[in-house]
Amino acid sequence: MISAKMTDALNKQLNKELYSAYLYLAMSAYFEDKNLKGMARWMRVQADEEHIHGMKFFDFIQKVGSRVKLEQIQQPGFEWSGPVEVFQEAFEHEQFITKSINELVDLAMQERDHATSTFLHWFVDEQVEEEAIASDIVQKFNLIGDSKGGLFMLDRELGSRIMGAAPNNV
Numbered sequence: 001m002i003s004a005k006m007t008d009a010l011n012k013q014l015n016k017e018l019y020s021a022y023l024y025l026a027m028s029a030y031f032e033d034k035n036l037k038g039m040a041r042w043m044r045v046q047a048d049e050e051h052i053h054g055m056k057f058f059d060f061i062q063k064v065g066s067r068v069k070l071e072q073i074q075q076p077g078f079e080w081s082g083p084v085e086v087f088q089e090a091f092e093h094e095q096f097i098t099k100s101i102n103e104l105v106d107l108a109m110q111e112r113d114h115a116t117s118t119f120l121h122w123f124v125d126e127q128v129e130e131e132a133i134a135s136d137i138v139q140k141f142n143l144i145g146d147s148k149g150g151l152f153m154l155d156r157e158l159g160s161r162i163m164g165a166a167p168n169n170v
């Protein structure tokens with residue numbers, strides 16, 4: 001059994017992961033509307049992965065005998081100035097999630113909650129990956145600048161992303 005405080009913090013992270021899925025779905029819809037189908041696909045795969053992250057929290061909370069509490073999910077954005085702004089926001093969002101995971105790890109350590117600490121290890125590693133991928137894409141946008149050809153090629157590259165294989169598909 002984990003503490004009520006830890007349960008509450010894990011439920012809040014569950015909400016953040018589901019919001020992440022919602023945010024990336026909104027970004028996918030934005031790209032679809034702009035006919036950038038590769039980027040739309042990349043964001044959709046990202047959203048699916050965030051849902052899986054959320055479900056990892058959902059399952060863990062129940063496995064340790066606590067109760068899941070679902071709360072309202074924040075409304076994501078709808079309009080962006082262009083693809084660069086979308087991926088910049090995605091990168092900043094991942095930095096926010098990393099901070100949140102680190103705070104959870106701190107709390108688990110304070111509480112000497114080894115089960116939760118071990119569970120969170122996967123997320124610590126995952127966030128290193130997530131930030132690196134998002135940062136890499138932002139840098140690619142910086143390289144291509146205003147080039148329409150570059151945008152077309154990046155769209156094609158991002159569209160090759162497949163579920164669970166993100167590091168090789170940016």
Ligand code: FEO
Nearest residue numbers: 017050053097130
């Ligand atoms: Fe589940 Fe992208 O952090």
